[in-house]
Amino acid sequence: EVQLVESGGGLVQPGWSLRLSCAASGFTFSMSDLTWARQAPGKGPEWVSGIDNDDRTYYADSMKGRFTISRDNAKNTVYLQMNSLKPEDTAVYVCNAKGGFFNFWGQGTQVTVSS
Numbered sequence: 001e002v003q004l005v006e007s008g009g010g011l012v013q014p015g016w017s018l019r020l021s022c023a024a025s026g027f028t029f030s031m032s033d034l035t036w037a038r039q040a041p042g043k044g045p046e047w048v049s050g051i052d053n054d055d056r057t058y059y060a061d062s063m064k065g066r067f068t069i070s071r072d073n074a075k076n077t078v079y080l081q082m083n084s085l086k087p088e089d090t091a092v093y094v095c096n097a098k099g100g101f102f103n104f105w106g107q108g109t110q111v112t113v114s115s
Contacts (some may be wrong), residue, residue, distance in 0.1 A: 009109030059061030
């Protein structure tokens with residue numbers, strides 16, 4: 001059974017940090033391109049960051065310098081380190097794993113940035 005399970009979300013104050021994790025199982029994680037996306041209340045989905053199977057990383061402009069994506073193929077886990085969080089970062093964060101013949105999504109984890 002394929003699973004992508006996100007964790008690490010929560011309620012934090014502006015300027016704080018969070019590290020999200022997405023634990024995968026049921027497919028060849030090391031061959032996957034991995035993505036974090038988010039959806040804020042009342043808004044459409046937004047691509048946040050990606051890391052391919054050669055460890056090349058990509059970021060949306062508004063996340064550059066604040067967010068860092070990484071992967072641990074031994075643990076089948078992708079991470080999103082989020083620093084200097086802003087209220088506009090409030091959203092459900094979802095991970096995605098994509099390969100030649102598959103495209104899987106997790107259920108998401110809520111991040112709320114508020115004072």
